[in-house]
Amino acid sequence: MPLVTTTEMFKKAYEGGYAVGAFNVNNMEIVQGITEACQEQKAPVVLQVSKGARAYANHNYLVKMVQAAVENCPEIPIALHLDHGDSFEVCKSCIDGGFTSVMIDASSKPFEENIALTKQVVEYAHAHGVVVEAELGTLAGVEDEVCVEAGNESYSRPEEVEEFVSRTGCDSLAIAIGTSHGAYKFTAAQCTRNEDGILVPPPLRFDVLEEVSKRLPGFPIVLHGSSSVPQNFVDIINAHGGKMPDAIGIPEEELRKAATMSVCKINIDSDIRLAITATIREYFDEHPDHFDPRQYLKPARQAVKDMVTHKLINVLGCNGKA
Numbered sequence: 017m018p019l020v021t022t023t024e025m026f027k028k029a030y031e032g033g034y035a036v037g038a039f040n041v042n043n044m045e046i047v048q049g050i051t052e053a054c055q056e057q058k059a060p061v062v063l064q065v066s067k068g069a070r071a072y073a074n075h076n077y078l079v080k081m082v083q084a085a086v087e088n089c090p091e092i093p094i095a096l097h098l099d100h101g102d103s104f105e106v107c108k109s110c111i112d113g114g115f116t117s118v119m120i121d122a123s124s125k126p127f128e129e130n131i132a133l134t135k136q137v138v139e140y141a142h143a144h145g146v147v148v149e150a151e152l153g154t155l156a157g158v159e160d161e162v163c164v165e166a167g168n169e170s171y172s173r174p175e176e177v178e179e180f181v182s183r184t185g186c187d188s189l190a191i192a193i194g195t196s197h198g199a200y201k202f203t204a205a206q207c208t209r210n211e212d213g214i215l216v217p218p219p220l221r222f223d224v225l226e227e228v229s230k231r232l233p234g235f236p237i238v239l240h241g242s243s244s245v246p247q248n249f250v251d252i253i254n255a256h257g258g259k260m261p262d263a264i265g266i267p268e269e270e271l272r273k274a275a276t277m278s279v280c281k282i283n284i285d286s287d288i289r290l291a292i293t294a295t296i297r298e299y300f301d302e303h304p305d306h307f308d309p310r311q312y313l314k315p316a317r318q319a320v321k322d323m324v325t326h327k328l329i330n331v332l333g334c335n336g337k338a
């Protein structure tokens with residue numbers, strides 16, 4: 017099937033109590049690892065491209081690689097989405113350039129400015145058959161050039177969410193309930209420790225999510241910053257010359273719970289980066305004489321595939337839903 021929008025995927029996800037994975041793509045191995053996992057598991061998927069990905073790999077290369085994946089995976093719905101678009105122009109360029117979904121992220125702007133810019137993108141996108149994700153509230157962490165220190169994030173306000181959605185006409189909304197971008201989502205001071213001394217992050221604000229869903233029944237909510245930062249990857253990285261002390265993510269059980277509620281799209285990027293980096297660091301240590309990139313990119317691609325397979329089945333619950 018050709019590239020799809022997220023409309024049907026999200027409707028089914030909402031009704032079925034699961035979420036669709038939205039994975040960031042930056043190169044061929046990542047596209048292949050993700051889509052091979054989704055094809056095998058019969059899972060719908062959102063492949064998303066950030067401004068940084070377009071700057072790194074070039075719009076045309078990314079679109080063509082995603083189109084190749086669509087041809088190779090004819091049985092699963094795939095949407096191509098712009099992640100964190102920060103202007104009307106970048107959204108328009110993706111809408112005109114083959115994307116089926118865009119995000120306009122004006123969450124750092126005042127409420128009225130966020131509404132005005134989101135509305136402008138929605139009008140253009142809908143006139144071209146493309147859907148729009150917007151954002152309200154501020155996540156901690158780093159995304160493109162925006163960096164918000166842990167502790168300076170602000171949770172979405174349910175009463176504002178309702179007004180924002182009705183005034184902009186956006187198709188889905190990213191809200192802030194305590195997730196955070198990157199591999200260092202929380203400071204030690206924000207966490208507690210379990211009996212083994214392992215850091216336990218503060219729980220997500222399910223009360224905010226519930227209140228939003230009550231006000232907007234049936235409306236799809238998006239969670240950004242939802243990597244779990246698997247400690248086995250962090251340990252491998254640190255054991256093979258890396259230095260990632262205190263890397264910490266969102267517990268998988270919390271994401272699973274969000275997926276059964278109104279969250280229909282869960283964004284994962286950092287876990288892909290960790291899977292690749294852990295695999296390659298270990299490979300280089302074990303094979304210091306190897307220099308053919310295919311030798312180390314092959315297991316890295318497999319690690320992405322294995323990690324995504326695990327998420328589809330155990331976190332998102334979208335396996336078998338294509």
Ligand code: G3H
Pocket residue numbers: 040066067068069099100158159160197285286
């Ligand atoms: O939310 C941000 C995503 O992880 C994309 O990161 O802007 O470095 O490509 P990037």
Ligand code: 13P
Pocket residue numbers: 040099100196197198199239240241242243244283284285286287
């Ligand atoms: P992570 O950094 O938690 O993977 O979040 C990715 C994301 O939200 C992309 O928009």
Ligand code: ZN
Pocket residue numbers: 100159197240241283
């Ligand atoms: Zn994000």
